[in-house]
Amino acid sequence: MNTSPPFDIIRAADHEAMSQAAVARMVAQLQRKPDSLFILATGGTPERTYQLLAERGRAEPSLCDRLRILKLDEWGGLSMDDPATCEVALRRTLVGPLGIGPDRFAGWQSAPSDIAAECDRIRQWLAEHGPADLCVLGLGLNGHLGFNEPGDHLQPGPHRAELSSESKRHSMLHQARGQPVCGLTLGVGDILQSREILLLVSGAQKAPQLRRLLRPEISPQFPASFLWLHAAVSVCCDEAAYPAI
Numbered sequence: 001m002n003t004s005p006p007f008d009i010i011r012a013a014d015h016e017a018m019s020q021a022a023v024a025r026m027v028a029q030l031q032r033k034p035d036s037l038f039i040l041a042t043g044g045t046p047e048r049t050y051q052l053l054a055e056r057g058r059a060e061p062s063l064c065d066r067l068r069i070l071k072l073d074e075w076g077g078l079s080m081d082d083p084a085t086c087e088v089a090l091r092r093t094l095v096g097p098l099g100i101g102p103d104r105f106a107g108w109q110s111a112p113s114d115i116a117a118e119c120d121r122i123r124q125w126l127a128e129h130g131p132a133d134l135c136v137l138g139l140g141l142n143g144h145l146g147f148n149e150p151g152d153h154l155q156p157g158p159h160r161a162e163l164s165s166e167s168k169r170h171s172m173l174h175q176a177r178g179q180p181v182c183g184l185t186l187g188v189g190d191i192l193q194s195r196e197i198l199l200l201v202s203g204a205q206k207a208p209q210l211r212r213l214l215r216p217e218i219s220p221q222f223p224a225s226f227l228w229l230h231a232a233v234s235v236c237c238d239e240a241a242y243p244a245i
C-alpha cells in the first residue's frame with residue numbers, strides 16, 4: 001500500500017517566500033480561468049498572499065476582473081464591521097483593493113438572526129455558483145479547517161460550529177469588539193468538492209500539525225486529515241513549519 005501523502009508539497013524559505021509561491025498558484029489558476037471561484041480562509045497565514053494577489057491585480061487589472069470569491073468561514077455573533085471578522089480581513093486585503101463588488105464576493109453574514117436560514121443560503125449559493133476552482137485553507141492549531149473543529153464527527157455542508165478552546169484564543173480575536181458565540185463555516189464536503197485545494201502552513205507552532213497531516217490517518221479528531229481524500233491538494237509551507245529532518 002502506498003502511504004505517502006497525495007500532496008504536492010511546496011517548501012519555501014519563510015513566510016514571505018511561501019506567500020509568493022502561493023500567489024503564483026492563484027495567478028496561474030486565474031490565467032487558466034479568469035472567472036475562477038476561490039473559497040478563501042482568513043487568519044494570519046494567508047494575509048500576505050492576499051496582499052500580493054491584490055498588488056498583482058492592481059498592476060494587471062484584467063487578471064482579477066472576473067475573479068469570484070466565497071468567504072470560507074466567519075466568527076458568528078460579531079458585527080459585520082468588527083475588526084476581527086473574516087469579512088473585514090478579506091475586504092481589507094483583497095476585496096477592497098481590487099474593487100470586487102457584491103456580484104463577485106459572497107459569504108456569511110456574521111450575525112444572522114436565523115442561523116439555519118443563513119446556512120441554507122450559503123448552501124444554495126454554492127450549489128448555484130460552485131464548485132470552487134480553488135480553495136485556499138489555513139491549518140488550525142488543533143487541525144481544524146475553517147471552523148470544522150475536531151470532534152466525533154464532521155459535517156459535510158455549511159453549518160454552525162461550536163468554537164474550540166484553540167479557536168477562542170485565535171489571534172484574530174485580539175482586536176475583537178465583541179465576543180463570537182459560534183463559528184459559521186463551509187463543511188468538509190464543500191471543501192473537498194473544490195477542484196483544487198491550496199493549504200498554507202507557516203511557522204514553527206504549526207510544525208506538529210503538519211507532521212500529523214502527513215501521516216496516513218484520517219480522523220474527525222484531526223479534520224485536516226480529510227485532505228487525504230482529495231486528489232489535487234498542494235501544501236505550501238515554510239521551513240519553520242516543515243523543518244528538514
Ligand code: GLP
Nearest residue numbers: 041042043044045138139140146
Ligand atoms: C481560524 C480560521 C481558519 C484559519 C485558521 C488558521 O480560526 N477559522 O479559517 O485558516 O484558524 O489561522 P492562522 O492562519 O491565523 O493560523
